[in-house]
Amino acid sequence: MMIDIDELANRIHADVFDVAKTGIPLGVFPNVFQKIAFELVNYENFNLEYTVAIMLSAFATAIGNTYHVRIKGKWVTACFLYMILVGRPGLGKTPPLSFLYFPIRDYDQRLLEQTRKEYEAYAQQQAVKKDGDVTEPIEKPRLMQTVISDFTQEAMLSIHYDNPRGIVLLVDEIVSLFNSVKRYSTKSNLIEDLLSAYSGQQLKAVRKSEVFPICIPHPCINLIGGIQTNLLDEIFRKEYVANGLTDRFLFVFPKNKKIPKWQIGIEQEKRPDTMSKWSYYINKVLNIPCPLSEDGITPQPIVLDFSEDARTYFYNWNNSIIEEVNGIEDDNEVESRKVKLNGNAARLALILQVMRWAAGECQMDCIDIISVKGAIQLIEYFEDSYKRVNALSGMDEPNRNQDRWLAMVGDTFTSSEAEQAGQKTGVSRRTVFSSLKRLCETTPPVLQKVKQGVYEKVVKRCTTALCTSALSDSSENGGEGKVQSADSAQEGGEDE
Template identity: 55%
Template sequence: MFDNLHLTNMLRSEVESVPETGLPLDAFPDKIQEIILNLARYENFNVEYTVSIILSAVATAVGNSCHIRIKGEWKTCPSIYMMLVGRPGLGKTPPLGFIYKPINEYDDRLHEKYELECDEYERAMSVGKHGNDGEGQLLKKPNFVTTVIYDSTPEAMMNIHQHNQRGITLVVDEILALFNSVKRYNSKNNLIEDLLTAYSGQPLKVIRKSESRPVLIKNPCVNVIGSVQTNMLQEVFRAEFLANGLLDRFLFVYPKKQEDIRMETGRKEYSPP
């Protein structure tokens, strides 16, 4: 027997033309289906983008807290590399910002905590310099912990992941910016190699002269999500990325519904439960 919510979702799915996309919406729990359909109805979000971004956000939230056993000792974390493909105006960015908002708010609280710890550390160090108080020597320098990274050098990305062993996610508005960063920094940029290694679940180890200690991440968990315009796909499918297998690891999301996002006035906004 189907409950009321399940039946309602089935009817609303028909209204939103979800079956025409081939999207298996019924694979999600009824409550998640309701949220997806509400976002389509009240925020005009593309259903296919919304579902894909939810998968990315859930993978980010789970991180290394749960692994999937593929076979025998072969285990993997929920790591998804995703590209949202579409022309300008199709509505790739709005659902990305909305769905990742709870994770960003969690990161904001971590940042506030970090700022307080830094203030306490600096106060203790200042007291220690002007007196015999050993409090400053007992305190460890705070580490910045965050989950979502929008722009950083590869070295900073590795350091952040070291302090957040649960996992990190690279969120880039334009995925080409991530790829082009390989050229932006220096010839020893190992971003692509690190992404390939992390996706395979192999340890990440970085030893540099500038670092007092090596960076070691035994169980990397990295998610990547970003958008790319349809007419820029040829820049993504460059020979070097095809040869090293990076693009084979990406999930490309190109919706069948090609309606531009509608900005309607006087329409009720959706607030998730």
């Protein structure tokens, strides 16, 4: 059996760059896109995990409302992702964003030039119209944009109205997006619109210049941006967790935090034309038509169903999550995020199907089992990133104060005992259950769940664990934090 040269090269690069340690399932991508990713890592010093995640986002944006995927019955969704790139300063979140979204920005520039010419013709006709010209009137052209970065809620909806295919909110720092809610108006409905768009609900807004409100029947809004680890609490604010916005994001948090060194002498090498290759595939997707209904604003997408074996695989995977959730009796222990994974998994399957079609590996008549399996592997990667991000966001001072109840329970305890300890320290039941989940997911873990409703401390097996701050207040030890078990903390003794 002959081995594809690109496939062999990708295997070698995967070993060189320790892809297995990252946890990202690079094998779900066609070989041509793996090769592009490795070229960017090698020649541009891009982070591999950011690079392949942004590839997914860029493809989702290019697809837009041309194709939808049927998840189940009448449940059909457009192709979009809400994605956050997490990392320390200097790790390189912005460079791959700029590179991989360049073909779409270039596409926007071509649309702008075309609209300029159309507007000149429109303006000329308006000028001669006053002289009694009776030629058929030219409709006023609409400027179509795909990528927007600095905007108000009203501007976002206006741009999307003019571009029914879909838009992407691309921001270097995702925090600026959330801050814009307060910057422009305390009455901004931006967050509500993002929640509605994610659920496939139509969006409406009143423009000052229009008599009637604008209506976007099939919103398709992609969202991507970066955030530094020390700002994660802005994303995990109570209101965003409560309304489910945080649960809708896919997180990319590279395990390798080291900034790659610049390679001396690489400038003398003959570089592959990676941009031309990447642009070819993005433009191939951008050239897929997005027909509209007679009203000129409602997309008429092609809806792809799962193949029979793909549907069975997808349903079985989703049912395993449902069984897990159904097995939880206490509502406080149910993770709302888990029951939302199916939507993102279906969208990722659609994106992989289009990527494989663009690479000449499959047809676009359905979502096959290869794409579904790949999507589920990607979900597992993103969920691992989320757990590490969530644990990191819980390491602030307020959470340390909330975890004081932990010193009042034994090394093995029940959720009821935790709740009682919380009452004694003035911590609400809901906060206690939230802390139980967080302390199990932190790296390294403070707790482990032995069985339903029973937990065990792991501090004695991991002396550098986060529980140091949960069980011992450094200010009470002369400014020097000491690692303690629950029992020794109560007795004032040190854990050896």
